[in-house]
Amino acid sequence: xxxxxxxxxxxxxxxxxxxxxxxxxxxxxxxxxxxxxxxxxxxxxxxxxxxxxxxxxxxxxxxxxxxxxxxxxxxxxxxxxxxxxxxxxxxxxxxxxxxxxxxxxxxxxxxxxxxxxxxxx
Amino acid sequence: xxxxxxxxxxxxxxxxxxxxxxxxxxxxxxxxxxxxxxxxxxxxxxxxxxxxxxxxxxxxxxxxxxxxxxxxxxxxxxxxxxxxxxxxxxxxxxxxxxxxxxxxxxx
Numbered sequence: 448x449x450x451x452x453x454x455x456x457x458x459x460x461x462x463x464x465x466x467x468x469x470x471x472x473x474x475x476x477x478x479x480x481x482x483x484x485x486x487x488x489x490x491x492x493x494x495x496x497x498x499x500x501x502x503x504x505x506x507x508x509x510x511x512x513x514x515x516x517x518x519x520x521x522x523x524x525x526x527x528x529x530x531x532x533x534x535x536x537x538x539x540x541x542x543x544x545x546x547x548x549x550x551x552x553x554x555x556x557x558x559x560x561x562x563x564x565x566x567x568x
Numbered sequence: 569x570x571x572x573x574x575x576x577x578x579x580x581x582x583x584x585x586x587x588x589x590x591x592x593x594x595x596x597x598x599x600x601x602x603x604x605x606x607x608x609x610x611x612x613x614x615x616x617x618x619x620x621x622x623x624x625x626x627x628x629x630x631x632x633x634x635x636x637x638x639x640x641x642x643x644x645x646x647x648x649x650x651x652x653x654x655x656x657x658x659x660x661x662x663x664x665x666x667x668x669x670x671x672x673x674x675x
Contacts, residue, residue, distance in 0.1 A: 493667065494655060543611075545612075552614060554657065555612075555657070558612045560611045
């Protein structure tokens with residue numbers, strides 16, 4: 448059964464680096480046509496795609512945030528990690544990871560429950 | 569691509585039919601438009617992809633339609649578990665974008 452689970456700090460101070468982990472199960476990050484994305488939703492606002500990493504380690508970032516984001520994976524643990532530098536209160540949101548399988552729907556066919564992050568001093 | 573969903577809230581009774589709209593600021597490439605259901609605290613669930621294809625395990629009371637810039641999600645005979653927030657998303661043009669959501673609430 449495909450499952451994703453996000454983890455990370457609930458509270459982060461402004462200017463710090465936020466590091467989030469997505470534990471994936473039921474599929475391999477190295478399998479052809481697999482992609483894992485990070486998406487966030489600030490309170491009362493729309494979902495926003497942030498970054499993705501593909502089975503071949505290809506990566507893409509949101510143009511708005513690309514200078515602050517780094518996505519990586521640990522294939523041995525089947526985990527995807529997102530680091531966001533220099534956070535501010537505008538980064539307060541629920542952060543989700545989601546899987547795309549290109550030989551299936553071609554879009555986010557499985558999501559985690561999300562992890563809520565508050566940026567505040 | 570900016571996606572605009574309407575209405576923001578839909579108040580209906582179980583058994584009724586819900587029609588949700590999603591308008592795109594420009595044509596969605598290959599009609600790569602998806603619909604998701606989101607219950608607070610749970611993972612969003614893919615309902616429809618490629619505008620009209622039901623995802624695995626989705627009941628046939630959910631149907632998607634439309635093309636180009638105008639899309640709809642129809643939910644026939646609302647069940648209690650269908651009361652949730654619904655989002656459309658386009659994945660034909662990078663970056664993938666989402667609508668603001670439509671809340672389907674119990675009347």
